[in-house]
Amino acid sequence: MGAVTDDEVIRKRLLIDGDGAGDDRRINVLLKSFTKWCNSPATPEEGFTQYQRMLGTLAQCEFSMGKTLMVYDMNLREMENYEKIYTNIEQNITSAHEKIAECKKEIQRAKRIRKNRQEYDALAKVIQQHPDRHETLKQLEALDKELQQLSHIKENVDAKLELRKKQFHVLLSTIQELQQTLENDEKSDNDDNNQESPAENGE
């Protein structure tokens, strides 16, 4: 746009209004007819008609000028309107950008959460394969009790065994002592007999 030369401008103006077929021509014609009317020695009716005609042309010129002014106003207002829309759209764009950034962050967070959930699920699958903790605890308790009972029984049996052992020991030792005493008595009896007989022989 900045490269438009003077030639272009002149050419455009000539194209639009070259031969004066428009407002420019009307003003020129008005000026000519005004000077003619001022300088014409014509009759008052002709002068009056000419005057009316000039007024008409003047009114036309004013009308067209009014129209162009209105169009100019309208353009200015359109420009304002467009500026407003433009800033509005720019704001929308920036807010959309921000929303996009937010959503991207959300997506990252959601992906992380999803990854964590999948990890939990995977671990849960493995954990499910192992038996329940309560079950195992109960089994352990039952086994403990059994173990206690059995050790109790074992103690009892041991104690009984000890007792019997001791009793047998007592019995056997008493028997042995008795045997010993009987042997001793026998021996002493024999000795007595032996002593008596040599004593009898010696007499």
Add this chain to the structure above:
Amino acid sequence: MSVFSQSFSPCGRFLAAGNNYGEIALFSLSAALSPDATGLSQKPVLTFTAHEGPVFSLLSTDCHLLSAGNGEVSAWNDTTTRFHRPSRVDTSLTVCLCFRSSLEIPEINSMTINSRDNSLIVGGGDNNLHVLDLEHGVFKAVLQGHSDYVHCVTMREREAEILSGGEDGAVRMWDSRTAQSVHCIDVYKYESCARPQFGKWISCLTTDSDWMLCGGGPSLSLWHLRSLSPTSTFPLSGCQRQAAFYQDMILAVGEGPFVSHCLLGGDVKAQIPCSPQSLNTLQLNTNSTEHRVLTVGGSSAHIDVFTNLSYRAFSLSF
């Protein structure tokens, strides 16, 4: 030609890819993704021969591009950040791994960086993992335990552990400070993942400290690392070669001309078709916000670039 490895530059504007001829090509992502990209911008800006054998693994540090060839790791000066357009790369450091038998030099399959103590962990054909100190260029430790060669190595950042998967079907977890094996998971022994018709080798391993994805012979499965139990198995038909965690999804590539998107629960959400017949490597550009792309490479000279994960945007060619 097969593309075996890829790596994005730290600024996120360049992609380095290594192929089976030992060449590394640098592609400019900013040129390829710009609105006025031509066919020329999908060609590499620089190609050079890095090693004699295939380049199975590429890694980018802040100032170097590390590439692994047969028994050696080379560090290339990354001239991209200085000149914004690489004109020349030269080796600043080549380290040869010393192997017990020098008759055959095993290849290096995978590398990863332990950022805590600035060391590089290398796993390859000699069944061991070697830990190299990047500052001094000397080897710090050897992690022995695998009975067959190591396919893939990755770091578990939070607990400073190294995970490695190998041909022997075992995923081993090593403590990076004591260099001892902490756990050993035989994936093929678990009925839910085992696929005896494919074998027991593990070629794909990735972790995000709590969960681990491993696959290969056995089907791709998600494991919970603290309880060392498999939580879900993915019904993918081929053997998976690389997988990655991305937001709430899992991306996996392997046999078959597509990228599989799966959910953590074990469902395959989508399979996006791509040009190579089978894929070897998958990389997500997380270093740059405006060039956030996914690139996959495999058994063809084309590297597919996905700007939106749902469809292939264009291909870079070697």
